[in-house]
Amino acid sequence: MNQVKVLLCVLGNDIHVVANRMLDLICRERGCVTVNLGALTPADEVIEAVADNRPDLLLVSTLNGQGYPEASRLMASIKENIQAAYRPAIWLGGNLFVGDYNDSEKQRYLDLGFDKVYSRPRNFNKFSSDLDDIINILTFTAETV
């Protein structure tokens, strides 16, 4: 069976790594191969790592509320530099804006092209089940092709 490859990062001027480490752990426990770029990762570095590693799934964390400009750079650069065939599924999660949480703000990130956006998730349950789904889809596809 082909292993699902996951690339993880904490985007921009952001040092919050606890969730990133836990996501890495969850992915590995599910049998995925992970490449973790860790904290303080600029968009350019993510793009480079996507090109080098060709992950199936890219997990982007942003916790300090200042992530929008760098997230928007990242997605523009993905469109420009990564061929559609190699574009991973891209999921983003964390504290997306400074100040009070507002549901409509999540949409601003979805509009950038992220496939899933987790805004201040209370736990990893939703992520874990989404991960199971994508693993099933990817491994099923790999086996039938």
Added chain:
Amino acid sequence: MNARSERFELQRREQLEMLCRIPERSEDALYLQSKSIENIVNDLDEHGCRSALDFSVALKQRQEKSDPLLQFRCGVGRIEEQHHMLRMLHENADLLTVTIDSYTRQNDYLGCSAALLVERSTEQRVLNGYPLIHHGVAANREMVADLSKPVQVRHGTPDPRLLAEVAFASGYTAFEGGPVTYCIPYSKSVSLKEAFEAWAYVEWLAVDYSQHDCPINRESFAPLSGVLIPPIIVILIQLLEGYWILLSGVTSLTLGITQLGTVDQDVAVQRVLKRGVEEFLRPLFPFAEISYAFHHWMGPFPAAREGAYRIMERGTRAAKMGDASKLIVKTSVERHGVPSLDDTINSLKTTKACLDTLGSCDSSLSPLFTFDEEDALWKELKHLLHLYGIKFSRNCSVSELENKLEYLFDEGLLDIPMAPSSVCRGKVLAARDTHGNVRVLEPGRIPFSAHYLKREKAGLNVPDDLTPYKKLWCSYESLMQWENG
């Protein structure tokens, strides 16, 4: 001029050139380049930015066993808003804070300019803190002079040379952080060597700005990576960074403890830190003013206000019983993002009310457990310091201590859990025991005594043969335990 001050003068020129490259701040760069620090201090006196507003004086004036002084965290992008908030808060707090934004923390000054421009034009919050450098010396001075209480700069900047330069010239008299505690939790690839170099410059500036009996107060950062940290590690790092700061010539130092376990454990941890200071640091630096901060819980908070207040109330009690010089408060809305002005005012009022009901209690009222815990921590502290070969002595040079710390972190003999930095191994983990005390779950490579480890593990209700995966989950679940009520 000796080689040391030549090195610093060279760095100062570099920093001010960097300031010159921030277009809106070139005027400040010219001002700072043209004046000696003595002249700048005189200018500050003329602006009414010193003396009554001195942070170290406020800490010194606090009477032993009186309530801890209250301080909050507060940082927003626009100076008008920051000024307004501090003015509204200073009635309910003893010490004021500006918390710096993440662009500045990572020395991304142009990114900060751009974000501030967006924030100003849209009047939407874009920055997650106060961009002190970008508001300039004159405007900062005006704000500091207008406030009748002293203001500290709290940040999280591994290389804060320019920030310190502008902050001290602006009249801020206290500056948080240090080469270890602002490097390992706040950077990915900055080495300790680089951090020591940058912070040596900060201490040099702080000493030079400490004129007219108004020393700049320097504070280490106790909460580290903000997760569950074995309390013995917090004590060790506070003592070692404190030692380094004092060796650099600083005369007003604050060390801290952060709320981690039960009230009884947190009191024991504070007592051990103080004992360490009295035994190891005081004899070497008899003229230094050393004070103690206590931080309300820095981990995840519950969504419900009542739950949050319960945690804060326990922290307040621990600070009071541990005779902390100051208490840095959280708010009941931590779970929901940046607290509003009203949230912070409420938190200060509630904390004050809590202190009032506590009256004059102190650690002599603590249960036997506290003293058992203190005893165990103290013995282990001496054991580890001995194994590390740390000698508290006048003959110890700064570079000797630096080499030692680099070695200890390199080898994983000293370690911090869940930090972003590659400086430490991050193998050590803590978890809560059944009573709520924080215990060593995984020692990593730290050479704890067998006796201490056995005592730590006794209260943990976990099997010995947990896989690394399960251990990390166990530690994470302990961290999140309070969030769930």
